[in-house]
Amino acid sequence: MxxxxxxxxxxxxxxxxxxxxxxxxxxxxxxxxxxxxxxxxxxxxxxxxxxxxxxxxxxxxxxxxxxxxxxxxxxxxxxxxxxxxxxxxxxxxxxxxxxxxxxxxxxxxxxxxxxxxxxxxxxxxxxxxxxxxxxxxxxxxxxxxxxxxxxxxxxxxxxxxxxxxxxxxxxxxxxxxxxxxxxxxxxxxxxxxxxxxxxxxxxxxxxxxxxxxxxxxxxxxxxxxxxxxxxxxxxxxxxxxxxxxxxxxxxxxxxxxxxxxxxxxxxxxxxMPELDNDSLVLGYAGVYSSFLRHTRRVGERFDLDPREILVELGDIGVVGGQEDMITDVAARMADDEPAAAESESDD
Amino acid sequence: MxxxxxxxxxxxxxxxxxxxxxxxxxxxxxxxxxxxxxxxxxxxxxxxxxxxxxxxxxxxxxxxxxxxxxxxxxxxxxxxxxxxxxxxxxxxxxxxxxxxxxxxxxxxxxxxxxxxxxxxxxxxxxxxxxxxxxxxxxxxxxxxxxxxxxxxxxxxxxxxxxxxxxxxxxxxxxxxxxxxxxxxxxxxxxxxxxxxxxxxxxxxxxxxxxxxxxxxxxxxxxxxxxxxxxxxxxxxxxxxxxxxxxxxxxxxxxxxxxxxxxxxxxxxxxxMPELDNDSLVLGYAGVYSSFLRHTRRVGERFDLDPREILVELGDIGVVGGQEDMITDVAARMADDEPAAAESESDD
Structure with a gap:
């Protein structure tokens, strides 16, 4: 003590x-x-x-x-x-x-x-x-x-x-x-x-x-x-x-x-607070919750699991106000690994 | 690691x-x-x-x-x-x-x-x-x-x-x-x-x-x-x-x-599991959940906060099957500290 x-x-x-x-x-x-x-x-x-x-x-x-x-x-x-x-x-x-x-x-x-x-x-x-x-x-x-x-x-x-x-x-x-x-x-x-x-x-x-x-x-x-x-x-x-x-x-x-x-x-x-998948992946990625809604929309557009995008955004270290980076990151991910992206979205 | x-x-x-x-x-x-x-x-x-x-x-x-x-x-x-x-x-x-x-x-x-x-x-x-x-x-x-x-x-x-x-x-x-x-x-x-x-x-x-x-x-x-x-x-x-x-x-x-x-x-x-007062006090007291219902009833009878009884039972180290000890413990507590017991029940 x-x-x-x-x-x-x-x-x-x-x-x-x-x-x-x-x-x-x-x-x-x-x-x-x-x-x-x-x-x-x-x-x-x-x-x-x-x-x-x-x-x-x-x-x-x-x-x-x-x-x-x-x-x-x-x-x-x-x-x-x-x-x-x-x-x-x-x-x-x-x-x-x-x-x-x-x-x-x-x-x-x-x-x-x-x-x-x-x-x-x-x-x-x-x-x-x-x-x-x-x-x-x-x-x-x-x-x-x-x-x-x-x-x-x-x-x-x-x-x-x-x-x-x-x-x-x-x-x-x-x-x-x-x-x-x-x-x-x-x-x-x-x-x-x-x-x-x-x-x-x-x-x-x-x-x-x-x-x-x-x-x-x-x-x-x-x-x-x-x-x-x-x-x-x-x-x-x-x-x-x-x-x-x-x-x-x-x-x-x-x-x-x-x-x-x-x-x-x-x-x-x-x-009541709940430890659901959304809050879990935000904590895992270390990304503030303001990113969640945008990332989900961008994920649909690029056929990517939004969780993958959030983890990538966390690795980059985005902060509030940088929500415009979501599209850039997703576009790069979809471009880099089209096969992987598709199999993720099928999960 | x-x-x-x-x-x-x-x-x-x-x-x-x-x-x-x-x-x-x-x-x-x-x-x-x-x-x-x-x-x-x-x-x-x-x-x-x-x-x-x-x-x-x-x-x-x-x-x-x-x-x-x-x-x-x-x-x-x-x-x-x-x-x-x-x-x-x-x-x-x-x-x-x-x-x-x-x-x-x-x-x-x-x-x-x-x-x-x-x-x-x-x-x-x-x-x-x-x-x-x-x-x-x-x-x-x-x-x-x-x-x-x-x-x-x-x-x-x-x-x-x-x-x-x-x-x-x-x-x-x-x-x-x-x-x-x-x-x-x-x-x-x-x-x-x-x-x-x-x-x-x-x-x-x-x-x-x-x-x-x-x-x-x-x-x-x-x-x-x-x-x-x-x-x-x-x-x-x-x-x-x-x-x-x-x-x-x-x-x-x-x-x-x-x-x-x-x-x-x-x-x-x-x-859905919930960390409410019942589960909290059971964990705090270290008493198995089968004691909860009985303790609540006994608490009413002796005008004691059931949480106080559970903590006491935990200190004694009761195990499943010893539910009959609840009344003994509560009776002793009510007897020992009538004033304290009353003020607790008013909380």
């Missing part, structure tokens, strides 16, 4: 928003927040799935605006801290101001793993306003441990009190987590965090591996809610950490109650 | 039978077996969930008898081996005879982790008939690594070609798996296997840990089917092992297709 004190951040009301198309109502948020506060959760994160300012045509409109959500959630939290998420480029300083004024305790600032430099001003603002600032490096599986460290050091320099390795595509094996988190824990003077997705069925195990390697703050969602196959399932995580001998603040049965008595009745079968 | 060659045993048609109340039809079994054979699965296991002879008032009647299932499945398998499960005390030599005559290639003989000695004659019979015999030690989390080894050595002596550590209650952490599998791999001259359940969300990770510790044959089910929260999800396991650099025989996309195109259409939402 490297550290008996792990801080747990519940993101049911943030990453979980993806699973409900950002349609939690302020009343539902208040109920979940209240149950998590009763269960002595360390931190609750709340915002649009893509962070404050995400409510838009591009990312999907939320059921209410940030101010309404904050006003519903803040009164429910007594000892539990409230975090909001901000992605530079999506969220703005105006929204940060609003969050500070309405009672947020901390702000987590997320960038692509190689683009920490876009976050300097945001950290400065959060620190000026006296909130705890954490930095999140998204899609960390795409960068070497050394690159992740270099970027994490930027966030540390900007004023992050913790820097997270985020496995946004659910593409890491436990050894990948240990390498990256371990290096950061050795080299940073601030806390190291880990954020899992469950595309390879490793959400809980990778979080445990991250903690063993030195992470002292980790993320999860009740019932594993979250985009695609979801995040680490919070009530399971609490049980596993207790069983492994770690000292955690939340009450195990209380978190279980929040999941099954409060959250589950708000969900339909369709919104 | 300790061994690049891992044999995969798909138990969708055996442990998965629990999830469908043993109601797969022979035709459904044939379809799943055919898809798994196409995907080059190493071994398919088929029988009542509790093994041959399990079809009864006690364990639930299956939709067809063992002979009908065998006649449906055997013609579908070309390179894939067929395994049947036998629990001494439930299955008999007559059924073993039937399985041998109808084309089974191997028989797996399962006992409680401390009762390997009841299996000597069964191993002798299977070996005499020329089938591969494997031994499975159920609820291995209840015994120390040394005891598991002692029992495994008995099975080795009886003629097992492989001995499995079974985490029947889904109660192990990766370190528990490594300890037990590692010791067996060091000390046995036959192969070591591992069988996971997903109660703590660790089905895939524990199987990976088992392989890293020396297991060369492991179990899984398509879509993670199986009792309660299910087993290791086979298509995910294949992808994870490939990603981790292991050489596995089954075709990743083929196994994915078997899961989503063949198995899933046979299932309802109710039969």
């Amino acid at each position: 490297t550290d008996p004190d792990v801080r747990l951040v519940d993101m049911t009301l943030r990453d979980g928003m993806h699973a409900v198309d950002h349609q939690f109502t302020p009343e539902q948020m208040a109920d979940v927040a209240s149950a998590l506060d009763d269960a002595e959760m360390d931190v609750v994160e709340m915002s649009h799935g893509d962070g404050m300012g995400g409510s838009s045509i591009n990312y999907g409109f939320a059921a209410a605006d940030t101010g309404e959500y904050l006003d519903a959630v803040v009164p429910e939290l007594t000892d539990t801290k409230l975090s909001v998420l901000l992605l530079p480029g999506i969220g703005t300083v105006e929204e940060l101001d609003l969050a500070v004024d309405r009672g947020a305790d901390m702000c987590r600032i997320a960038t692509h793993v190689t683009e920490a430099d876009v976050s300097a001003e945001h950290f400065e603002f959060v620190n000026e306003r006296g909130l705890e600032a954490n930095g999140l490096l998204m899609l960390s599986h795409m960068a070497s441990p050394e690159t992740v460290l270099e970027q994490a050091k930027l966030m540390e320099e900007y004023g992050a009190e913790a820097v997270y390795v985020m496995d946004s595509a659910g593409a890491m094996l436990p050894e990948d987590v240990r390498e990256r988190v371990g290096l950061l824990a050795d080299e940073l003077s601030v806390d190291v965090g880990f954020h899992a997705h469950n595309n390879l069925g490793l959400g809980i195990a990778n979080t445990l591996a991250g903690i063993e390697a030195g992470a002292t703050t980790v993320d999860g969602c009740l019932r594993g809610l979250g985009a695609g196959s979801g995040n680490a399932q919070m009530e399971v995580l609490v049980g596993v950490l207790e069983k492994a001998g770690y000292d955690v603040e939340p009450d195990f049965f209380g978190v279980m109650d929040a999941a099954e008595d409060v959250l589950v009745p708000m969900l339909t079968e369709d919104t | 300790t061994d690049p060659d891992v044999r995969l045993v798909d138990m969708t048609l055996r442990d998965g039978m629990h999830a469908v109340d043993h109601q797969f039809t022979p035709e459904q079994m044939a379809d799943v077996a055919s898809a798994l054979d196409d995907a080059e699965m190493d071994v398919v296991e088929m029988s009542h969930g509790d093994g041959m002879g399990g079809s009864s008032i006690n364990y639930g009647f299956a939709a067809a008898d063992t002979g009908e299932y065998l006649d449906a499945v055997v013609p579908e398998l070309t390179d894939t081996k067929l395994s049947v499960l036998l629990l001494p005390g439930i299955g008999t030599v007559e059924e073993l005879d039937l399985a041998v005559d109808r084309g089974a290639d191997m028989c797996r003989i399962a006992t409680h982790v401390t009762e390997a000695d009841v299996s000597a004659e069964h191993f002798e019979f299977v070996n005499e008939r020329g089938l591969e015999a494997n031994g499975l030690l159920m609820l291995s989390h209840m015994a120390s690594p040394e005891t598991v080894l002692e029992q495994a050595k008995l099975m080795e002596e009886y003629g097992a070609e492989a001995v499995y550590v079974m985490d029947s209650a889904g109660a192990m952490l990766p370190e528990d798996v490594r300890e037990r599998v590692g010791l067996l791999a060091d000390e046995l001259s036959v192969d070591v296997g591992f069988h996971a359940h997903n109660n703590l969300g660790l089905g895939i990770a524990n199987t990976l840990a088992g392989i890293e510790a020396g297991a060369t044959t492991v179990d899984g089910c398509l879509r993670g089917l199986g009792a309660g929260s299910g087993n290791a999800q086979m298509e995910v396991l294949v992808g994870v092992l490939e990603k981790a650099g292991y050489d596995v025989e089954p075709d990743f996309f083929g196994v994915m297709d078997a899961a989503e195109d063949v198995l899933v259409p046979m299932l309802t939402e109710d039969t």
Whole structure:
């Protein structure tokens, strides 16, 4: 055991928003927040799935605006801290101001793993306003441990009190987590965090591996809610950490109650995270879910198994915004191996 | 990597039978077996969930008898081996005879982790008939690594070609798996296997840990089917092992297709394995699922949270057949801590 004190951040009301198309109502948020506060959760994160300012045509409109959500959630939290998420480029300083004024305790600032430099001003603002600032490096599986460290050091320099390795595509094996988190824990003077997705069925195990390697703050969602196959399932995580001998603040049965008595009745079968073939192949390929729909269409056009295209895209290391590369890659694959392509599509 | 060659045993048609109340039809079994054979699965296991002879008032009647299932499945398998499960005390030599005559290639003989000695004659019979015999030690989390080894050595002596550590209650952490599998791999001259359940969300990770510790044959089910929260999800396991650099025989996309195109259409939402509070607390307590219903009733009677009783039962180390201890334990708990008991039940 490297550290008996792990801080747990519940993101049911943030990453979980993806699973409900950002349609939690302020009343539902208040109920979940209240149950998590009763269960002595360390931190609750709340915002649009893509962070404050995400409510838009591009990312999907939320059921209410940030101010309404904050006003519903803040009164429910007594000892539990409230975090909001901000992605530079999506969220703005105006929204940060609003969050500070309405009672947020901390702000987590997320960038692509190689683009920490876009976050300097945001950290400065959060620190000026006296909130705890954490930095999140998204899609960390795409960068070497050394690159992740270099970027994490930027966030540390900007004023992050913790820097997270985020496995946004659910593409890491436990050894990948240990390498990256371990290096950061050795080299940073601030806390190291880990954020899992469950595309390879490793959400809980990778979080445990991250903690063993030195992470002292980790993320999860009740019932594993979250985009695609979801995040680490919070009530399971609490049980596993207790069983492994770690000292955690939340009450195990209380978190279980929040999941099954409060959250589950708000969900339909369709919104429950599922480890189906789509999420599995995305995790296997290490490609973000925005590629899935396009790749399926392109696969039909070139008579290729879309899974083969996704694996190839993962090997190349595409990132969000490069969806136009799908056609190029598929055309080359169809051209290179017409026979193989046909037999794949017959599978 | 300790061994690049891992044999995969798909138990969708055996442990998965629990999830469908043993109601797969022979035709459904044939379809799943055919898809798994196409995907080059190493071994398919088929029988009542509790093994041959399990079809009864006690364990639930299956939709067809063992002979009908065998006649449906055997013609579908070309390179894939067929395994049947036998629990001494439930299955008999007559059924073993039937399985041998109808084309089974191997028989797996399962006992409680401390009762390997009841299996000597069964191993002798299977070996005499020329089938591969494997031994499975159920609820291995209840015994120390040394005891598991002692029992495994008995099975080795009886003629097992492989001995499995079974985490029947889904109660192990990766370190528990490594300890037990590692010791067996060091000390046995036959192969070591591992069988996971997903109660703590660790089905895939524990199987990976088992392989890293020396297991060369492991179990899984398509879509993670199986009792309660299910087993290791086979298509995910294949992808994870490939990603981790292991050489596995089954075709990743083929196994994915078997899961989503063949198995899933046979299932309802109710039969899909789910990591809910019931399965979580069973894994946390390390208690077999047969205790759940009784404990809930006793909890109501004594005004105790049934979860507290299950954890206590797990600490004591109850095994199947000791369900009468639930009332004793609950009565003592209610007597000892009336105040605590009341506050728990108010949670």
